[in-house]
C-alpha cells in the first residue's frame with residue numbers, strides 16, 4: 001500500500017496542531033519513523049491517518065481515500081496507551097482481534113495465524129496469562145500481537161516500545177522491519193528513541209511547529225541542526241566502532257535559543 005498525504009490540517013477545538021503537512025509519498029515496504037518533541041503532533045498524525053480524527057486535506061491509500069470500514073480492515077493502529085488490563089487471557093484477545101478482521105477463516109486457520117504472531121514476537125509463554133496479571137511491557141507486546149495478527153496493509157504504531165526493556169525494544173523493531181519488508185507493509189512508527197529510529201527506519205518525518213521540520217532517509221535527516229530545532233538539544237552524530245552513525249546529545253538548550261529555527 002502507498003500513502004499520499006497532501007496539505008493535512010488537524011486541530012482540537014479550533015487549536016491547530018498540524019498546519020498543512022505534505023510529506024513525500026511513501027512506497028510499500030517502507031518503515032517511516034515519526035519523531036519530534038512532546039506535543040509535536042505524532043499521535044495526532046497517526047490517529048488522523050487511522051481515521052479517528054477529523055481533518056482537512058487529503059490522505060490517499062493506493063491513490064484513493066478509504067471509507068471507515070475498509071480503513072478498519074486495512075490499517076493496523078496501535079494506540080499509545082497499553083491494552084486495558086482485563087481478566088481475559090492474552091491469546092483470547094489476540095484471537096478476537098484476528099477474528100474481527102478475518103471472520104471467514106476457520107478456527108484452525110485463525111489459530112495458525114495467531115501462533116505465527118506469538119512465535120514471531122517471541123511471546124508464546126504469555127499466551128495463557130491473564131492480561132491483568134501481565135507487566136506493562138508484556139501488555140504492550142500483546143497489544144502489538146493484536147495488531148499484527150490482523151495482517152494489515154499499513155501499520156500505524158504509536159510509541160510501540162515505550163514500555164519495553166532493551167531486548168524487547170530491539171525485538172519489536174526487528175519484527176516490524178521484517179513484517180514491512182516481507183509483506184510490503186508500509187509502517188509509520190512514532191518513536192522517541194532517535195538511535196532506534198536511526199537504526200531501523202528507512203525514512204524519518206520530523207514534526208515540529210505544526211509542520212514537517214525535515215524528512216528523508218534517516219541517516220541524512222538527523223543532523224545537529226535538526227536535533228536543535230526538533231528537540232531543543234545540542235547533539236552530534238558520531239560513528240560507532242562498526243562504522244554506523246549514532247546520535248549523542250550533550251545538553252538541553254535554554255528554551256529561547258532554539259525556538260523558531262526551521263529546517264526543511
Ligand SMILES: Nc1ncnc2c1ncn2[C@@H]1O[C@H](COP(=O)(O)OP(=O)(O)OP(=O)(O)O)[C@@H](O)[C@H]1O
Nearest residue numbers: 012013017036037038039040041042043044045080
Ligand atoms: N484530545 C485532545 N484535545 C485537545 N488537545 C489535544 C488532544 N490531544 C492532543 N492534544 C494537543 O495536541 C498537541 C499534539 O499532541 P500529540 O499527542 O499529537 O503529540 P505527540 O507528538 O504525540 O506528543 P508525545 O510525544 O508527548 O506523545 C499537543 O499540544 C496536545 O496538548
